[in-house]
Amino acid sequence: MLTRRKLAVSTAAFALAAGFTGAAYAQQKTVVEFWHGLPQPLGGQLEQVVKGFNDSQDKVQVNPTFKGSYPETMQAAIAAFRAGNAPHVVQMFEVGTATMLSAGPAIKPVHQLMSETGSGLDAAAYIPAVRGYYSSKDGKMMALPFNSSTTITFYNKDAFQKAGLDPNKPPATWPEVADAARKLKAAGVTCPMTFSWPTWTQFEQVGALHDKPFASEANGFGGLNATLKINDPFFVKHLQTLIDLQKEGALRYGGRDNAADSLFPSGECAMIQASSGLRGRIVKEAKFNWGAAPLPYWPDAISSPKNSIIGGASFWVMTSPKRTADEYKAVAAFFSYLARPEVDAKWHMDTGYVPVTLQGFELAKKEGFYEKNPGAEVPAEQLTRTATTENTMGLRLGNLPEIRNIIQEEMEKAFQGQQTAQQALDNAVKRGDTVLRNFERANKT
């Protein structure tokens, strides 16, 4: 099913791109190839944004092409680069950031592109938690932030009511979450809570919220020699809590990556910690009253939680032997358009991704979006509620997708009772560090 849909989408994208190319040829515009990894309906919405840019001027034609999931898009871009045919712009998921950064001559940092073409890009216009993720150590923007999300809690108000919980007071701390999950179970809810993106939601975010490092060297920002820190007693206790809840039947492990997403809109699970980008789907599919809340925290570890980190993707400029100055200028024009607050705000309101610029956030507020859509402000507020520390800037770890997988695998073994929480995280650290060392070796200049 997935494959068929992807095929249909890519065929459509191809047809679209072919149409655009034809139009461009007639008018001699500078053509910019843009590869993205957003399936429908988000992919279509992204292509609308691109169309908005194409219609706004007559010098540049951006051709969007859907290249499959994020990892597939990354693979395609790398293969194309190796063949000397890289697209001008590629959308890359946040965990690919370190890999792209160490790509050296394969990419052109955004700050460099903007200054070379005289376009200017105000880094301070971006939300710090967003900007930090995509900036070099000295604060220069390396990629253009676009679709960013963060993790929040969605909960089923009807189920809360049924279990005698206050539907307007979602649990704010982990002890409260555990308590609510047990009450929901007692009230006959088969799946009181779940979470998608296991590593992102239960380790990366939990670390940021409590100002605990996920890895040394400021989560990898300080250098390639970072090592994982998640076998710290704090994370062990957190995983143990999840395992205990799962054993009691108060929590369900919904599978890897975003496999658990469907459990909430279907009404199966009463609480989910998931990407804020899930909102659009919940609005469309959920047949019950629901609410959105910030992620819970451990009050014994921190009195008030820090900002969460982002997920999602950013746009990278790729190089190619054939690239001309005009083409870079065209890319810069495209990026300047995307950075406009009104473009940012519209994308945020249409999709459930967070606004990436502070002005975009203000604009959405001004338009009354949050009054009309209660809970939609939760992700951006959670992202901006504190100043970022070195533990809440994001992660800068090589081959992070592989590390995420390793942690998922070790979690799955622990959930089955094959190993303790401590063993799981010790193994994850050991295996993850091997990955980091290999990356360090392969990318040493």
Add this chain to the structure above:
Amino acid sequence: MQRRVIFDNKALPYLLLAPQVAVTLIFFIWPAAQALWQSVHLQDAFGLRSQFVGLENFEAVLSDPNYLETVKTTIIFSVSVTVLSLGSALGLAVLADSKIRAASAYKTLLIWPYALAPAVAAVLWMFIFNPDIGILGRALNNLGYAWDYRLNDGQALTMVILAASWKQVSYNFIFFLAGLQAIPRSVLEAASIDGAGAVRRFWTITFPLLSPTTFFLLVVDVVYAFFETFGTIHALTHGGPGKATETLIFRVYQDGVVNHDLGGSSAQSVILMVIVIALTAIQFRFVERKVHYS
């Protein structure tokens, strides 16, 4: 008597061979050579820096306890898939070959699954076995049996074995059916007249006469289980839970495509190539001896 084709033109035979040679060179020798080269190098994802590391990639792979675990999983998986798909296809072929009503309808239905792409087949299985949306998965849970292949090694492995075998039954079925139809009726009838029952006829006549087909399918099925079940596993379990359903080929993909570890992935490809060459050689040397070709 010897028949030789004489070409007047010396270049013509080479010309006629050229397409096949080109295909072999481009689609087999070249990638295989690249894999060999990659397997002794350490390279970043973009291919900007590479260094010769000798056999380090092999050492890393072979000393990784997870890799050895994957080898074990692959053996269990491949043997199960081969036995299951060969056995059930043979049984079905024998049944479909007998005089029954609507035999051709059964045959068509049995051949159908072969037309499905592995990923599509896997999605069908998901709609049956997924604990949340699958028909059977939900039913099992409602009956009080804790079915969740996302968190149960045994259940996950059973499911991918079933799905992968089911996919291959059709292929085996076609060949077995053709093989059965090639067995002379007169031999079977003679045995009947001599008083041999159905079971005895099967084991003493049908099965030995089918052995070339069985042998061929054995080779094909082992290669299938090793290399072509990727789509099924990818769509159903992604190798999980833990690494319970990760086979060698799945790991090659995972390390090479997802994790950008081209050196390690290539080293695994080379190991896999050696394993399959060895397996095929063993099969031809030892199993083939027991095969009656005529």
